[in-house]
Amino acid sequence: MKTSTPAAGSAAPHLIADAVELVHSYPQMPLTVDCVIFGFDENKLKVLLIRSDLEVYKGKWSLLGDIVKQTEELDDAAYRVLRERTGMTDVYLKQVQAFSSLNRHPGGRVVTVAYCSLLNIRHHELQITDNELHWQNVRSLKDMAFDHKEIIDACYNWLQKRIQEHPLGFNLLPEKFSLRELQNLYEAILNLELDRRNFRKKFFSMDFLIDTGELEEDVKHRPGKLYQFNFEKYEKSKRKWIGIDF
Amino acid sequence: MKTSTPAAGSAAPHLIADAVELVHSYPQMPLTVDCVIFGFDENKLKVLLIRSDLEVYKGKWSLLGDIVKQTEELDDAAYRVLRERTGMTDVYLKQVQAFSSLNRHPGGRVVTVAYCSLLNIRHHELQITDNELHWQNVRSLKDMAFDHKEIIDACYNWLQKRIQEHPLGFNLLPEKFSLRELQNLYEAILNLELDRRNFRKKFFSMDFLIDTGELEEDVKHRPGKLYQFNFEKYEKSKRKWIGIDF
DNA sequence: ATTGAATGTGTATTAATTACATGAATTTTC
DNA sequence: GAAAATTCATGTAATTAATACACATTCAAT
Numbered sequence: 001m002k003t004s005t006p007a008a009g010s011a012a013p014h015l016i017a018d019a020v021e022l023v024h025s026y027p028q029m030p031l032t033v034d035c036v037i038f039g040f041d042e043n044k045l046k047v048l049l050i051r052s053d054l055e056v057y058k059g060k061w062s063l064l065g066d067i068v069k070q071t072e073e074l075d076d077a078a079y080r081v082l083r084e085r086t087g088m089t090d091v092y093l094k095q096v097q098a099f100s101s102l103n104r105h106p107g108g109r110v111v112t113v114a115y116c117s118l119l120n121i122r123h124h125e126l127q128i129t130d131n132e133l134h135w136q137n138v139r140s141l142k143d144m145a146f147d148h149k150e151i152i153d154a155c156y157n158w159l160q161k162r163i164q165e166h167p168l169g170f171n172l173l174p175e176k177f178s179l180r181e182l183q184n185l186y187e188a189i190l191n192l193e194l195d196r197r198n199f200r201k202k203f204f205s206m207d208f209l210i211d212t213g214e215l216e217e218d219v220k221h222r223p224g225k226l227y228q229f230n231f232e233k234y235e236k237s238k239r240k241w242i243g244i245d246f
Numbered sequence: 247m248k249t250s251t252p253a254a255g256s257a258a259p260h261l262i263a264d265a266v267e268l269v270h271s272y273p274q275m276p277l278t279v280d281c282v283i284f285g286f287d288e289n290k291l292k293v294l295l296i297r298s299d300l301e302v303y304k305g306k307w308s309l310l311g312d313i314v315k316q317t318e319e320l321d322d323a324a325y326r327v328l329r330e331r332t333g334m335t336d337v338y339l340k341q342v343q344a345f346s347s348l349n350r351h352p353g354g355r356v357v358t359v360a361y362c363s364l365l366n367i368r369h370h371e372l373q374i375t376d377n378e379l380h381w382q383n384v385r386s387l388k389d390m391a392f393d394h395k396e397i398i399d400a401c402y403n404w405l406q407k408r409i410q411e412h413p414l415g416f417n418l419l420p421e422k423f424s425l426r427e428l429q430n431l432y433e434a435i436l437n438l439e440l441d442r443r444n445f446r447k448k449f450f451s452m453d454f455l456i457d458t459g460e461l462e463e464d465v466k467h468r469p470g471k472l473y474q475f476n477f478e479k480y481e482k483s484k485r486k487w488i489g490i491d492f
Numbered sequence: 493a494t495t496g497a498a499t500g501t502g503t504a505t506t507a508a509t510t511a512c513a514t515g516a517a518t519t520t521t522c
Numbered sequence: 523g524a525a526a527a528t529t530c531a532t533g534t535a536a537t538t539a540a541t542a543c544a545c546a547t548t549c550a551a552t
Contacts, residue, residue, distance in 0.1 A: 017301040019353030023276055027316045030272035031357060055263040070273045071355065074346040098344050098359050100320040107265030109317065111277060113344050164490050180498080186490065197501075198541065202490055205539095221498045222548040234492065241491070243509090244410050244432065244448055246480065426530080443532070444510065451508095467529045468518040489540085 032112040033078045034065035034148065036096070036155035037086070039121035039135055040172040043184045046121065046135040047152060048086075049144075056106050057145035061134065063152070065112065078115040085133070087125030092118040092171040096158050097151075104147045116155040118171035139191075163189055165241065167208065170229040178216050178224035179203065208234045278358040279324045280311035280394065282342070282401035283332070285367035285381055286418040289430045292367065292381040293398055294332075295390075302352050303391035307380065309398070311358065324361040331379075333371030338364040338417040342404050343397075350393045362401040364417035385437075409435055411487065413454065416475040424462050424470035425449065454480050 016022050037048040049061035064085050068077040074095065082091055093115055100111045126133055138156055141149055163169050169185050170177075183199045203209055209227040216223035262268050283294040295307035310331045314323045320341065328337055339361055346357045372379055384402060387395055409415050415431050416423075429445045449455055455473040462469035 014299070015301045015304060016299055019300055019302060019351070021353075022300075023351060023353030023356055026276035026278075026313045026356070028274035028276050029314075029316065030269055030274050031277065032272075053260070053262055054265055054268075055261045056265060058261060067272045068275075068346075068357075070275065071348055073348060074344055074357070095344060097341060098320055100314075102317055102319060105265070105269060107267070107269030110269055110272070111314075111320070161487075164488070165492065167492050178499090190488065192488070195542075196499090197543080200500080201502095202540090206492060208492070219498090220550060221496085222500090222550080224499060238492075241407075242410070242436065242438070245487070246411065246413050246452060246454070246484075424530090441511075442530090443512080446531080447533095448509090465529090466519060467527085468516080468531090470530060 030108075030110045031068040031074075032065050032110055033068055033074060033081060033115060034063040034112050034151055035078055035081050035085075035093075035115045035117050036063060036152050037082070037117040037119060038138070038155075038159065038172065039119060040185055040188065041121045041135065043188055045138045045156075045188045047138050047141070048126075049134050049136050050085075051132050051134075052145035054106065054145065060143060060145040061136065061141075061148075062145035063148045068113075074113050078113075078117075082117055085126075086119065088119055088123060092168060096155050099147060099151060101147060112151075114151045114155055116158055118159075118168055120172060120174060122174065160190060167229060167231075167234055170231075176212055176214065176226040176228055178226055180224055182227075276354075276356045277314040277320075278311050278356055279314060279320060279327060279361060280309040280358050280397055281324055281327050281331075281339075281361045281363050282309060282398050283328070283363040283365060284384070284401075284405065284418065285365060286431055286434065287367045287381065289434055291384045291402075291434045293384050293387070294372075295380050295382050296331075297378050297380075298391035300352065300391065306389060306391040307382065307387075307394075308391035309360075309394045314359075320359050324359075324363075328363055331372075332365065334365055334369060338414060342401050345393060345397060347393060358397075360397045360401060362404055364405075364414055366418060366420060368420065406436060413475060413477075413480055416477075422458055422460065422472040422474055424472055425455075426470055428473075 035048075039046045039048060048064060050064055052058070052060050052062040064081055066077060066081050066084075068074060072080075075093070078093055078095070079089075082093060083089060094117075096114045096116045098111060098113045102109060104110065104112070121135065138152070141152060143149075144152075159168070163186070169182065169189070172185060173181060179200055182203065183194060183196065186199070187194055208230045210230050212226045212228055214226040216226060285292045285294060294310060296310055298304070298306050298308040310327050312323060312327050312330075314320060318326075321339070324339055324341075325335075328339060329335060340363075342360045342362050344357060344359045348355060350356065350358070367381065384398070387398060389395075390398075405414070409432070415428070415435070418431060419427060425446055428449065429440060429442065432445070433440055454476045456476050458472045458474055460472040462472060
């Protein structure tokens with residue numbers, strides 16, 4: 001970081017001794033985090049929303065977010081939001097992008113850092129009783145508070161790309177899942193149809209699925225086998241992906 | 247954005263009428279941008295550094311950065327840094343990641359957003375005369391100011407990945423370039439050796455290179471053909487990349 | 493016992509990637 | 523100006539990956 005250009009050609013640049021004073025002279029602004037929390041239910045990708053508490057956005061949905069505290073890291077702030085809202089720890093959470101439009105918040109300049117979170121919709125301890133919280137279909141979002149539609153779009157694009165390179169999807173499924181559920185997940189996220197045999201071939205050839213020996217229950221047709229993802233094995237053999245292709 | 251959890255089960259959540267007052271109550275902090283500016287010279291990937299002006303980092307190199315102004319967007323702040331430091335407009339610039347470690351700045355809490363920039367090392371108007379500015383080999387960085395080593399690593403990883411999916415590399419080359427130069431660029435960035443025939447085949451089959459009909463000059467061997475990248479054609483046929491592969 | 497619906501599996505075709513060697517064009521050297 | 527040195531330019535065969543496609547099996551429901 002460098003605050004002022006030294007006079008051109010100055011031979012002896014002056015060094016700043018008091019870094020604290022320097023930082024005090026910096027402009028300051030509020031910083032927030034917003035979590036795009038994805039869930040998977042009824043073969044649809046959902047995002048967790050809350051009613052905006054701002055009068056100007058009355059009735060509109062917004063993301064779960066909060067201010068970043070004076071001595072809090074961004075990741076910690078995002079985790080705090082998740083913990084407070086869903087009761088869950090150990091959730092998948094990754095920083096995606098900062099948003100800084102000057103008019104993105106009606107109360108003035110607020111910069112926000114967006115996070116993408118993936119969790120199993122059955123595992124959390126939401127009280128959706130008071131209908132403040134709501135799982136909404138990702139493909140039927142409209143008219144949201146702030147720039148939150150834009151943020152969700154960015155995170156959704158990010159997810160579509162990432163899920164093809166990294167095994168993120170499993171965070172959305174129960175620990176044990178059938179191949180059909182896995183395929184439904186990919187089809188929902190990528191918004192396309194996949195050939196069942198090729199999909200199975202693909203995942204089996206990657207060899208990261210553990211056959212639990214168990215079968216689906218409470219299903220009204222021939223039950224499928226249940227698998228687990230072998231995170232350990234995957235970690236060991238993370239592929240270095242090389243292949244130029246625009 | 248949501249600041250306070252409504253009392254559990256509260257049937258009538260109160261709406262905040264004064265958004266400005268709300269934002270005024272938010273904690274504030276300084277925000278900066280840091281630009282990881284890559285260049286390509288002598289078949290090496292370089293990054294543009296400046297001597298830190300902080301006494302505590304005396305003699306150490308740091309990234310080019312600056313504070314984000316009260317009414318300035320992040321992208322604009324990063325572009326401003328580039329323009330002021332390199333004299334260049336129209337440069338490739340993308341936001342990569344925010345860094346927020348509490349101790350990353352010796353003067354106190356400063357959050358920074360890192361940008362990756364790619365430019366042609368011959369095009370700028372640097373005054374490197376007073377040795378404040380310096381193009382340094384990406385693979386020989388050590389002992390930098392702040393967390394800038396970490397930031398560069400993150401941007402370099404980002405670049406290695408992105409350059410395989412998008413034609414970013416051309417921003418680092420002159421408008422007209424030989425296939426050998428292009429291959430050298432990829433080899434430098436990806437840190438590997440590629441087969442020349444397959445590399446050529448790959449790029450020709452993508453069909454985004456325009457044969458200028460010109461040949462290299464001032465080269466002490468058989469001159470190669472010079473090509474241009476067909477950005478227009480590329481934009482029209484951006485590939486939607488589908489292929490699950492961890 | 494029959495029907496319905498989803499599971500589980502294999503092969504042939506096509507496309508993409510990899511490995512690999514020689515002749516042609518230009519500069520340098522003698 | 524002939525020979526040597528260097529790099530450019532190019533094609534094919536072998537391997538691997540992706541795609542398209544059909545039928546028998548299992549269980550639940552009737």
